[in-house]
Amino acid sequence: MSYSDWLIQLAQTALVLGVAPLLSGVTRKIRARLLRRQGASVLQPYHDLLKLIRKEAVVAENASWLFRAAPYLIFATTWVAAALVPTFASGLPLGAVADIIVIVALLGTARFLLALAGLDVGTSFGGLGSSREMLFASLAEPAMLMAVFTLSLFAGSTQLSSISAYMLGPGAGINISLALALVALIIVSIGENARIPVDNPATHLELTMVHEAMILEYSGRHLAVLEAAAAVKLLLYLSLIACVFTPWGTAVAGAGVLAYAVGLLAWAMKLALLAFLLVLFETAIAKMRVFRVPEFLGIALMLGLLGTILLFVSRVSR
Amino acid sequence: MLEALFADSGPDVAHRGWPRTPVGPDSWRAIGEALREGKLDLLGLWGDIGAVQCVLYEPATRQIMSASLDARAGKVPSLAPFHPPASRLERSASDLFGIEFTGLPDPRPWLDHGRWPVQHPLAESPRPGAALPPYRFLEAEGPSLHQIAVGPVHAGIIEPGHFRFTASGETIVRLEERLGYTHKGIDRLLCGKSIEEAARLAARVSGDSTVAYSLVFARAVEAALEFDPPPRALWLRAVMAELERIANHLGDVGAVCNDAAFSMMHAECGILREQTLRACATAFGHRLMMDCVVPGGVAVDLEPAGVAAILSLTASLRGQFPELVELYENTASLQDRTVGTGVVSSALAAQFAAPGYVGRASGRSFDARICVPYPPYDAAPLEIAVRSEGDVDARVWVRIQEIQHSIGWLERSLATLPAGPVRSGIRAVPATSVEGAALVEGFRGDVLGYARLGAGRRIERCHLRDPSWLLWPLLEAAIEGNIVADFPLCNKSFNCSYSGHDL
Numbered sequence: 083m084s085y086s087d088w089l090i091q092l093a094q095t096a097l098v099l100g101v102a103p104l105l106s107g108v109t110r111k112i113r114a115r116l117l118r119r120q121g122a123s124v125l126q127p128y129h130d131l132l133k134l135i136r137k138e139a140v141v142a143e144n145a146s147w148l149f150r151a152a153p154y155l156i157f158a159t160t161w162v163a164a165a166l167v168p169t170f171a172s173g174l175p176l177g178a179v180a181d182i183i184v185i186v187a188l189l190g191t192a193r194f195l196l197a198l199a200g201l202d203v204g205t206s207f208g209g210l211g212s213s214r215e216m217l218f219a220s221l222a223e224p225a226m227l228m229a230v231f232t233l234s235l236f237a238g239s240t241q242l243s244s245i246s247a248y249m250l251g252p253g254a255g256i257n258i259s260l261a262l263a264l265v266a267l268i269i270v271s272i273g274e275n276a277r278i279p280v281d282n283p284a285t286h287l288e289l290t291m292v293h294e295a296m297i298l299e300y301s302g303r304h305l306a307v308l309e310a311a312a313a314v315k316l317l318l319y320l321s322l323i324a325c326v327f328t329p330w331g332t333a334v335a336g337a338g339v340l341a342y343a344v345g346l347l348a349w350a351m352k353l354a355l356l357a358f359l360l361v362l363f364e365t366a367i368a369k370m371r372v373f374r375v376p377e378f379l380g381i382a383l384m385l386g387l388l389g390t391i392l393l394f395v396s397r398v399s400r
Numbered sequence: 401m402l403e404a405l406f407a408d409s410g411p412d413v414a415h416r417g418w419p420r421t422p423v424g425p426d427s428w429r430a431i432g433e434a435l436r437e438g439k440l441d442l443l444g445l446w447g448d449i450g451a452v453q454c455v456l457y458e459p460a461t462r463q464i465m466s467a468s469l470d471a472r473a474g475k476v477p478s479l480a481p482f483h484p485p486a487s488r489l490e491r492s493a494s495d496l497f498g499i500e501f502t503g504l505p506d507p508r509p510w511l512d513h514g515r516w517p518v519q520h521p522l523a524e525s526p527r528p529g530a531a532l533p534p535y536r537f538l539e540a541e542g543p544s545l546h547q548i549a550v551g552p553v554h555a556g557i558i559e560p561g562h563f564r565f566t567a568s569g570e571t572i573v574r575l576e577e578r579l580g581y582t583h584k585g586i587d588r589l590l591c592g593k594s595i596e597e598a599a600r601l602a603a604r605v606s607g608d609s610t611v612a613y614s615l616v617f618a619r620a621v622e623a624a625l626e627f628d629p630p631p632r633a634l635w636l637r638a639v640m641a642e643l644e645r646i647a648n649h650l651g652d653v654g655a656v657c658n659d660a661a662f663s664m665m666h667a668e669c670g671i672l673r674e675q676t677l678r679a680c681a682t683a684f685g686h687r688l689m690m691d692c693v694v695p696g697g698v699a700v701d702l703e704p705a706g707v708a709a710i711l712s713l714t715a716s717l718r719g720q721f722p723e724l725v726e727l728y729e730n731t732a733s734l735q736d737r738t739v740g741t742g743v744v745s746s747a748l749a750a751q752f753a754a755p756g757y758v759g760r761a762s763g764r765s766f767d768a769r770i771c772v773p774y775p776p777y778d779a780a781p782l783e784i785a786v787r788s789e790g791d792v793d794a795r796v797w798v799r800i801q802e803i804q805h806s807i808g809w810l811e812r813s814l815a816t817l818p819a820g821p822v823r824s825g826i827r828a829v830p831a832t833s834v835e836g837a838a839l840v841e842g843f844r845g846d847v848l849g850y851a852r853l854g855a856g857r858r859i860e861r862c863h864l865r866d867p868s869w870l871l872w873p874l875l876e877a878a879i880e881g882n883i884v885a886d887f888p889l890c891n892k893s894f895n896c897s898y899s900g901h902d903l
Contacts, residue, residue: 117667206548210884213569279733282661286556287888289548290659298555368734369661372570372885 087175087335090342094174095165098321102164102313103127105320105353112361127313131306139302142203152199153300153307156192160311163188164318168325170345172243173335181240182230185322186223189274192311193219200296207288211295214372218273218280218292221379226270228386232263233326235393242322246329259396262389264327269382271319273375275312278364280375283312290369317353320360324352402440402458402465405430417623417837420453420466425477428469431456432482441753441766443839444848444865445479445486447493449524452476454486455837455848457753462771466837466850471499478504485752485870496522496587508535511580511902521588540566540574548884552581559898563887570883575876582902590862595621595695595826598859602849603691605864606900611637611644612842613864613900614693616849619774620862621695624836624853625826631818633697634775639813640680640689640698641840642806643710646717647676648843649799649806652895656796657728659889660737668724675713682709697823707814714807721807725800738793742878742890745790752874755845755867757802758894760786761794768841782809792893826857833860842867844897866900 107124114121141149163185166176193215200212234240236259237248248254273280276293285291288298297308325332331348333341370378406421413420423431431454434440443464445454450472457464469476478501479486490501491510498520501507512519514532545566552560562578586605590598602617603610615637622629629637654669677687683706684692692699728734744754749762759766765786769777785801787794833854839846845867854860875894879887 113663117663118671119667206546206550209546210548278661284663285661286554287659288555289550289887290885291555365664366731367662368657368731368737370733371737372883374736 084336087173090171090335091165091174091176094169094171095161097169098164098167098314098317099161099310102310102317103131105317105357106313108354109316109357109361112358113365116361116365127309131310134301134306134309135303137302139300139304141304142205142299145203145299149199149202149299150304152195152202153304153311156195156199157307157311157314159188159192159195160314160318163192164314164321166242167318167321168243168246168332169321170349171333171335171337171342172246172325172329174243177241177243182234182242182245183227183240185242185318186226186230189315189318190219190223192315196293196296196308199300203299205299207291207295207298210289211292211298214292215296218375218379221376221383222270222273225266225379225382225386226274228383228390229263229266229270232259232266232386232389232393235390236260236263242325246325246332247334249326249329259389259393260327262385262392264323266382266385266389267319267323267326269379269385271323272360272363273379273382275316275319277360279367279370280378282369320353320356321349323356324349328352402456402461402463405434406465406467413835414832415466415835415837416626417620418464418466420468420835420837423467423469425469428467428477428479429482431467432477432479435479435483435486438750441750442479442483442485442489443753443846444850444863444869445489445493446850446863446865447471447497447499447522448861449497449522452493452499453850454479455839455850457772459766459771464772464839471497474498475500475502477502480504480506483751485873488873489869496520498523498527511583513580521585522591535578537564537576537578538574542568542573544568545573552578561898565884565887567884570885572879572882572884572887575879575887577872577876579872579898580902582899584899584903586903587861587863590859593859595853595857595859598851598862599694600691602862602864603693605903606866606868606897607688607690608648608897609644609842609844609847609866609900610688610690611640611693612840612844612847613849614691615641616838616840616842616847616864617851617862618693618695619838619840620836620849620851621826621853622836623838624834624851626834627696627824627826629697630821630824631776632701632820633822633824635813635817636698636702636822637693638776639702639710639810639817640684640692641842642810643676643680643683644689645843646803646806646810647673647680649803650676650721652892653724653728653796653799653803655895656738656792656889656892657734659892660734662731662734665724665728665734668720668727672717672720672724675716679709679713682706694823696826697821699823701822702817707817710810710814714811717803717807721803728796728800735793737886737889738796738893739789739791741792741886742882742893743790744874744878746788748874748877749790752870754874755870756841756843757795757798757845758871758874759845760784761798762790763788766846768839768846772839774838774840776813780809780813782806792889795893831855844868844895845871864900864903866897866903868896868898868901871896872901 106127111121111124166180197212200208237245281292333345441457443455451468452471453468455466481503495509495512517529518526548565550563552562560581564576566574603614605613650669650673654666657665681687684700744762746763749759749764767784785798835852837850848865851862852860
């Protein structure tokens, strides 16, 4: 591990945080344009975060320390998880000590904390949101793990950098298990990021909320931190899909400034494309009934499982 | 049936529009029996100083009639034990007038939340306001039941209302509404006003139905004073009413879809609604056509440019709306949300005399324009859109069909608009007080209006009953057994008015 590798790691860590609000801004802008609206500036999420940070944080009287601490812990775990996903360059030094399973665990921790925070104040909406979130999580988490197992088995590693490198190499090719894992990962991403058809990030209908219901009691800097964490999470999932399934253009460690520039450009284009596809899908579909969501996430779990089994079978028969 | 009920009652009073018969307590109970048997529909019930009045409709003969009962003793028999839909109406009359309804199963106050400066504000001598005991919500007990309290302050910018859900996990066991937060004292404000002032107030009872309210008030006053506006005015009123219906139905179809997070419909319907409002502004000088209908006629004539604007609107709707209907029909994810959600049984719809699209989506084929026709609909009838499923999807479909019917009606009527003046002067008032009542079909359902005019053409008592009075209780029934997350969708498919209900 060289000095420059750490520099790149630091740059990526800062970048994911800096770019995440822009990604939300871009998705909102695309959505607005698809709905024939002008839409706010893509920079609006930055203004919103700044506004929230400056505002007073109103905390319920019966809130415990957990309610205050949870936003920062959620933000920290999500940010660290995002820093582990290669964005414009692979071979991250942090990636060597923390593989994709750690990412899943970190996100699980963040979710656990958020659900606890939703329950903490004792309002019915927080409880409603937390219970729905846990219902969804009980299928989304194993589905994510199954997809990860498929990838790891395929590439022979749980390191994202290695998986990414393997995908570029001659060993990889069109593979049914990979396709299944991709679909599973996309479904999980939609669910985990509270997008339509699982949840609606733009809703004001408190009874239909999942993610928003849990953070309904938050305001000021707490809300800012949670909003930032949500934006980082979306970036994380899109980067993860980009890094594993479209590894082209990503710079390898120590490749030089030009390669990094190309990597950066490639990453930005991949994110923009994925964001567009995501919003396109969201616009064309209505939200599901709450009890349909487990079926939807169950599909992801089954696909992940199927991917793993098919890989085993093909290994054995070879 | 109606005539037989009132055979032994006193003589009819000076009540126009339809007759009003003063009855005694025994006949009042007989009315209750007839309501229980489903032979009559209760369209409205309200208090007056020393009296209670109700409006009855007999579906078999399409007859409509008012009955009133002396309440000077302060006590009257309640209709609610016979006919549950009367409950909230009687509770409100009790809050406003201090009339005691004996046998009322649910004596809790309804409109009065204990925050008014006076109690019984419409009674002859109101009492100073007093704090009321805490409102007791109906009990629902059982293992694993929990309560969810929503509102009156909501996460979105909507009118205030409180909803108390008792749920078992996600399944709603009971919903209880608590309304009255937007009580503005309109009944009181109307008392003593001149006809012109009162017309402006009536137009503001529920902003989305401003044409319907202006129309029902104007028709009640015109009935009381026994004069007819010029023919052209009658047609222009109906043109406005149909435009209001189209605009609101378009908004609703989009909003129902938006509550299922299908924003595309919302955006596209929003564009069409905006086109409609702009055509209204061109034709009548106001986007919502507020204060355009006045007693005696209409305030603005429709110029050729206005006719052209409306016809270009209908052409545009004919081009674009069918595509949206197709989109609604072909989006499986949307159909999955609306079909089978929030079912109102046809029995309940009939019992509550469910107005408008809610009733017609549950097989109650009542439309004031057709069943108790008023001009110009008696000369140019419309089709009635009825479905039997009673779910959110059926309520959307009734709206879709009504939009289509209204478009056709507008096109036919604009071609044959009579010429002439659009407003006639109001005649001098006789010395005694005169009463009039009217029923018109607003976009949400039938709006009932009653006005009593006294000396100097001042309003003595005016009551405007929003269709929401009969719709809100049905929402409680519709949502039972559904999941909590489906409530907003179901609520939007009803789209009840808070302002019109709370008065």
